[in-house]
Amino acid sequence: MNVFIIEDEELAVRKLTRLLEEVDPSLRVVGTAPSVRASVKWLESNTTDQASAPDLILMDIELADGQSFEIFEQTTVSAPVIFTTSYDEYALRAFKVNSIDYLLKPIKRHELEASLEKHRRLSNGQGVDSAPRIAIDALVQQLRQQVTPTDYRRRFLVRHLSQWVPVEVQDIAFFYSESGVSLFRTKANQKFSLDYTLDELEAMLDPEHFFRANRQYIVSINSVQQIHPYFNNKLKLTLKPDPDEEVLVSRERASDFKKWMGK
Template identity: 35%
Template sequence: MDHPLKIVIVEDEPAAAGQLQFLLGQLETPVEIIHIIEGVEEGLAWFQQNTMPDLILSDIQLSDGVSFEIYEKITLETPIIFTTAFDEYAIRAFKLNSIDYLLKPIDQEALTTAIQKFKNQQLYHYSQLQSLLAQQAFMAKNYRQSFLVKFRDKLIPIKTDHFAFFYIDQGIVYGQLLDGKKYSLEFKLEDLEQQLDPAYFVRANRQFILSRESVVTIESYPHSRVNIQTQPKAPSDIVISKEKVTWFKKWLANQVTIKA
C-alpha cells in the first residue's frame, strides 16, 4: 500500500478513541485517521458525503444506537474491525468466521494482529457480516426458556425469567430466584452465558450473570468501577470493571437509578 492507511474510527467514548489513536500511531504501518464518528446519525451523514476509507475501526454500542444501523443503510465495501467492551454472542460468531474484533481494553498486540490480517486481505466484507447477523437472529430463538433444578429428591421446573442472577461460589454455580429462593445448578457460568438471552441477562463479571429485573441501583466504586445492588441482595459485591461501565449502563437503557 503506497499511501498511509486511511482509517475512520467509530467510537463515542473520547478516552477510547484517544487510546485507539495512540495505539495506531505506534504501528509500523503508516496510518492517517481521517475522521472520528461518535454516533449513528453522524455516521450515516459522514459516509454518505465522503470518500470511503481503507479501513473502519468501529465500536458497536454507540450513544444513539448500534453501529450496525450505519452499515445496514449504506453501500459498504470497506472492511471493519469491530471493537467492544463486552463479548456478546454475535462477537463470538464474528471471530469464528474471521471477521476481526478487538475486546476492550485494546492492547497493542491485538491491534497489530488485526491490522496485519487486514493487510493480508483476510477480513470479510460487510455482506458476509449481514449473513452472520441473520444467522445470529435465528439462533436467538433457541435461548433457554426454563430449567429443571434438583431439590432434595425432586426435579422442579423453573422458568428462566424467574431467575434474578446466577453466580459461582466455591466452585458451585447457583441460580438465585427473584422470590429469594436459590438452587445449585450443574452448569458452568460460561455455559449459561451462551444459553441465556443477552437482552435480559448480562455477564457482569467472572462471578455473576445478572438479569435486568434484578438490578436496583448502580453505585460508584473505587477506580472508576461501579457496584450493582440487586433485589434479592447478592451474596457479595457485584463490581463492573471500568471498561464495561458505559456498556452496562447502555444495556440497562436508563431503567435504574444512578447514584453519584
C-alpha cells in the same frame, strides 16, 4: 492506509489513535464519528474521494444513538470493519456483516497488530470475501473467556492532591463519564478520576456487583436506593451518594437490570 474510527467515548478515540500511531506510523486517521447518524453522514460524504475514503473502519458496537449495525442498514459500507467492544453477545452478528476481525476492549497492541496484518493479507489481491470461515461457536466461547476474567479488579490507585492513594472497589458507589473523562464516586462521596474508559472499566469489574446502566454510568448494587419507572420503558435510579444528574437505565437494559437487582 486510511482509517475511520467510529467510537462514542472521546478517551477511547484518543487511546485508539495513539495505539494506531505506535503500531504503524503510516496509518492515517481520516475521520471519527460518535454515533450512527454521524457515521452514516461521514461515510456518504467521504467514500467517493480517494484521498479521504477509508481502507479500514474500526467500529464500536454500542454508540450514543444505537448499535453500529444500523449503519449497514442506512448506507453502503465498502471498507472492511474491525469491531471493538466489550460485549461478546454481538459476535455472531458482527461476523455476518463486512467484518474481518473482532477486538475486545481494552484493546491490546499485539491483537491490533494481528488484525491489521490480517487486513493487509486480505487486501493483497484476495479481498475480504475470500477470508476463511470462522467457527462461530468456538469464537463465542473464546470471547466469553476473555471478557469474563477470573480475577476482577479489587482496587484502583488514584491521584489525590500530591500523592497516590489506593481505593478499594468495594468502597466505590458508581463510575461515570463527564466531558470525556472517566471518574468515580466513593460511598463516602469522594470523587476521583481514572485513565480508563467506561468500556474498559466494565470489563474489569465483577458483574455480580456492578451494572452498566447506560453509556455514562456503571453503578454498584449497594449504591442503588430506589428504582422508579420512567417514560419510554426506562428506569430512573436513586443512588447514594446523590449523583450530579439523573441516572437512567436504558430501555434495552432495563430487563437485565431488574434481573441483576433480584438475584
